[in-house]
Amino acid sequence: MDAAYETSHLIVVKLASWRIAATGALVVAVIVSGAVTLPQASFSFSLFEAADDPVQLTELRLPTVATEQRIAAEIDDALSKGDGDLARSFLDLAVARGVKVDADRRARLGALVTPSEAPAGEKFLDGVTFGSADTWSGMAGALTADIVGISDVRDLWQEGGKLIQGEPYDKVILGLSTAGLALTGFTVAALLPSGGGSIAAKAPAARGLSLLKATRRAGLLSRELAGKLGGMAASAMDTVALKEAVAAVRAFDLSAARLAARRAIRPGALRTISSIGDDMVALEARVGQRGAAQALGVARDVGELSRARRLAQGMGGRTRAALKLLGSAALVLGDIAGLLLQAVWLAAGWMMMAALAARRLGSMIGRVVWGPPPVRRAAF
Numbered sequence: 120m121d122a123a124y125e126t127s128h129l130i131v132v133k134l135a136s137w138r139i140a141a142t143g144a145l146v147v148a149v150i151v152s153g154a155v156t157l158p159q160a161s162f163s164f165s166l167f168e169a170a171d172d173p174v175q176l177t178e179l180r181l182p183t184v185a186t187e188q189r190i191a192a193e194i195d196d197a198l199s200k201g202d203g204d205l206a207r208s209f210l211d212l213a214v215a216r217g218v219k220v221d222a223d224r225r226a227r228l229g230a231l232v233t234p235s236e237a238p239a240g241e242k243f244l245d246g247v248t249f250g251s252a253d254t255w256s257g258m259a260g261a262l263t264a265d266i267v268g269i270s271d272v273r274d275l276w277q278e279g280g281k282l283i284q285g286e287p288y289d290k291v292i293l294g295l296s297t298a299g300l301a302l303t304g305f306t307v308a309a310l311l312p313s314g315g316g317s318i319a320a321k322a323p324a325a326r327g328l329s330l331l332k333a334t335r336r337a338g339l340l341s342r343e344l345a346g347k348l349g350g351m352a353a354s355a356m357d358t359v360a361l362k363e364a365v366a367a368v369r370a371f372d373l374s375a376a377r378l379a380a381r382r383a384i385r386p387g388a389l390r391t392i393s394s395i396g397d398d399m400v401a402l403e404a405r406v407g408q409r410g411a412a413q414a415l416g417v418a419r420d421v422g423e424l425s426r427a428r429r430l431a432q433g434m435g436g437r438t439r440a441a442l443k444l445l446g447s448a449a450l451v452l453g454d455i456a457g458l459l460l461q462a463v464w465l466a467a468g469w470m471m472m473a474a475l476a477a478r479r480l481g482s483m484i485g486r487v488v489w490g491p492p493p494v495r496r497a498a499f
Contacts (some may be wrong), residue, residue: 170452174433175443177449184444189216193443194224203231203410208439213221215437270329271299272368274375279365289333291345291482294352297361299328300380300390327396330403343419383401395421398428405431410439417442417449426450 162179189214197206206228212221239276274296281288331348334340365377384392402411405428414427427450431438441449 148442150449166452173430173450176452177430177434177445180445180448181216181441185216185440186210187213189444190218190220191224194220195226197225198224198231201231201411204229204407205443206208206231208410208436208444212440220328270332271296272373272376275300275365275368275403279361279368283365284361286441289335290349290352291340292332293361294348294356294384295328295332295335296391297352297356297364297380297383300377301329301384301389302396320414325422326403327399328392330399330408331395331415334412337412339412339416341419342414344415344421344424347396349418349491351388351391355385357383357385358367390420395424398424401428402431405435406438413439413440413442417447419447423447423450 163495165179166176169179190209194209197203197209210220210225210228210314274292276298278288278293283295331340335345359382362380364376364383367373367379399411400413400465402414405413410431414424414431418424418427427438427442430441430449434441447453
């Protein structure tokens with residue numbers, strides 16, 4: 120009898136020890152898994168909530184890439200290329216995030232003088248005459264040409280001539296030039312006091328479209344955005360009216376070219392292109408020509424270009440560094456549906472595990488405090 124009692128008592132003690140060990144292991148597993156799962160789930164939900172705010176989205180994603188080593192390397196790279204504006208952007212980002220930048224890099228940045236291009240005057244003239252934008256002097260010339268309306272006529276002449284002759288032409292350049300002519304309405308009379316319009320008032324729209332064309336010519340426009348703009352131009356153009364505009368330009372009848380250009384492009388597309396020009400002007404005002412060109416190299420559609428404008432308005436001088444580090448991830452959430460679903464399942468699994476651990480732990484504490492539950496005997 121005593122032996123049987125001792126054996127049963129030993130079994131009960133061992134079972135209790137196993138329960139305590141299993142409960143302890145479960146509690147530890149909950150704590151460890153929670154330390155990994157919950158921050159990941161919280162971060163995923165934060166990204167999802169910031170999907171429509173490029174500034175907040177960028178701020179959430181920067182900590183993983185804006186390290187001291189990465190910022191130092193990017194500053195060195197920008198300095199080696201003579202891009203002081205980009206280097207200063209990384210310095211601003213480092214200051215904002217409390218990342219240390221050594222005195223030597225600060226000194227080199229302070230002493231940086233952007234080298235002037237030897238044939239700058241020649242490149243400027245090329246930009247005015249041919250729209251060449253392979254250098255920043257050439258881009259400046261192209262911009263000047265667009266401000267006074269010359270380049271729309273020039274590009275219609277060049278690219279439209281190819282269209283009429285059945286040769287390959289640049290749909291983006293031709294579409295933007297047609298829209299530019301329709302929007303700005305350049306005529307020789309506009310240069311005269313009685314022209315009925317101010318060149319300065321027309322400059323912003325022309326400048327925005329000029330940045331797009333110059334970036335396209337320099338090969339800096341993203342392939343996706345170039346494809347979208349080319350497709351929009353192709354679908355929104357009335358080919359007959361477009362050929363009339365080209366013919367009028369080649370006949371030096373600029374008033375007729377303007378009227379034909381207005382008929383050639385559909386009003387909806389013209390409004391879209393005008394809004395793109397507004398975004399480009401706002402971008403240039405915040406981050407300069409190089410920054411605007413950089414944004415055009417990252418943005419993959421018109422919506423992302425608008426987000427780049429909002430990012431520049433919110434981050435100012437740090438914008439170029441953020442775009443360099445994150446690319447399009449600074450503008451859009453991306454394909455995070457799978458990650459978000461995974462985070463939801465992980466969080467749900469952790470909560471179930473935590474509930475089970477809490478139940479077992481509560482039961483164990485209850486046994487210690489009040490003893491085991493009474494054994495009910497079967498009634499006969």
